[in-house]
Amino acid sequence: MCALLAGVVLAATGCTSDAQDSADDMAPAARTYLSKALSIMEKRSLLRRQVGWSDLRGKAFAQARGARKPADTYRAIESALGALGDRHSTFWDPAQAKEAMGAPTSSFDGLEGRHLKNGVGYVSLPGVSGSSKTYDAYMRQGRDAVSKANGAGACGWVVDLRPESGGGMWPVLAVAAPILGDGTVGMFVDADGKRSTWKIKDGVPFLDGTAQGGAATRPLGDGRLPVAVLTGKRTASAGEAVAVAFRGRQDTRFFGEPTNGLPTGNDAHRLSDGAMLILTEVKDADRTGRIYDEAIPPDEEVIKDPRPSARQEDAVLDAAHSWLLKQDACRQG
Numbered sequence: 001m002c003a004l005l006a007g008v009v010l011a012a013t014g015c016t017s018d019a020q021d022s023a024d025d026m027a028p029a030a031r032t033y034l035s036k037a038l039s040i041m042e043k044r045s046l047l048r049r050q051v052g053w054s055d056l057r058g059k060a061f062a063q064a065r066g067a068r069k070p071a072d073t074y075r076a077i078e079s080a081l082g083a084l085g086d087r088h089s090t091f092w093d094p095a096q097a098k099e100a101m102g103a104p105t106s107s108f109d110g111l112e113g114r115h116l117k118n119g120v121g122y123v124s125l126p127g128v129s130g131s132s133k134t135y136d137a138y139m140r141q142g143r144d145a146v147s148k149a150n151g152a153g154a155c156g157w158v159v160d161l162r163p164e165s166g167g168g169m170w171p172v173l174a175v176a177a178p179i180l181g182d183g184t185v186g187m188f189v190d191a192d193g194k195r196s197t198w199k200i201k202d203g204v205p206f207l208d209g210t211a212q213g214g215a216a217t218r219p220l221g222d223g224r225l226p227v228a229v230l231t232g233k234r235t236a237s238a239g240e241a242v243a244v245a246f247r248g249r250q251d252t253r254f255f256g257e258p259t260n261g262l263p264t265g266n267d268a269h270r271l272s273d274g275a276m277l278i279l280t281e282v283k284d285a286d287r288t289g290r291i292y293d294e295a296i297p298p299d300e301e302v303i304k305d306p307r308p309s310a311r312q313e314d315a316v317l318d319a320a321h322s323w324l325l326k327q328d329a330c331r332q333g
Contacts, residue, residue: 027067031067091277092275097274111142121154121156121158122157125161125172126164139213139214156226169242170212170213174213182202182223187286224250227249229246232257259295
């Protein structure tokens with residue numbers, strides 16, 4: 001027993017010594033940079049309680065042995081993020097961060113609204129990333145699309161999240177807010193179980209009482225109109241958060257395929273050289289408190305026909321439209 005214990009102690013001491021040797025072999029700027037990145041992960045990661053931090057740090061410093069500048073530690077940081085196991089955290093070097101947060105854009109492929117037959121409104125919401133100006137442009141155009149689709153007053157809505165593959169959650173939620181209706185629509189849950197609530201008030205999304213953008217507007221149909229939400233394999237991250245906001249809502253049904261399986265929230269941490277640590281820190285939960293940690297299945301699975309001959313067909317949308325026409329608000333005659 002004593003021999004076994006001694007072996008464990010010696011092994012642990014050797015590992016610590018190796019990590020210290022690796023750190024000592026690095027230039028101070030590189031050592032400080034890597035240590036800072038690892039400290040952010042240890043303090044904020046969603047899965048921080050499931051990680052052996054001494055081991056992870058030791059491997060990171062060993063991989064960065066001999067680093068002379070921050071850039072020499074990038075691969076070690078990427079490896080450490082992968083070791084967290086959340087499948088969502090990532091790292092942007094300064095050039096990638098500059099590109100991602102660069103010049104604003106006002107063109108959003110797939111952002112559209114139209115009026116379907118029998119009084120049904122349709123809005124397609126792709127993902128959006130970038131600067132605050134880009135988000136503002138998305139919200140303006142998205143609200144215009146909703147207004148166009150509403151026409152003289154839609155009896156129900158199709159909210160198409162199949163092209164929502166991630167980015168900023170709040171601009172997309174702001175566009176959907178008049179359809180969702182006011183009230184609590186979801187929450188974030190961190191590693192300690194602390195909850196941060198998403199609410200809609202006068203068509204504006206709030207996180208724990210702080211407005212996240214968008215113009216005030218009255219809920220459409222008092223926020224009680226039936227809604228069909230379309231999801232698919234591309235619906236990921238922020239797209240899944242918006243889908244979660246519709247979960248538990250009355251007169252709401254999901255159509256299509258299960259989502260991508262990343263219903264978690266990231267926060268960006270800018271490092272000293274302009275690189276960014278995009279760290280997964282929370283899980284999504286719906287208005288009932290149910291937490292999501294995997295792909296979100298639809299209520300009615302419908303797979304779009306991939307054959308070229310069916311390119312103009314959309315079985316998912318057809319199923320959603322048919323369901324809406326059976327609801328009291330849209331039933332004809």
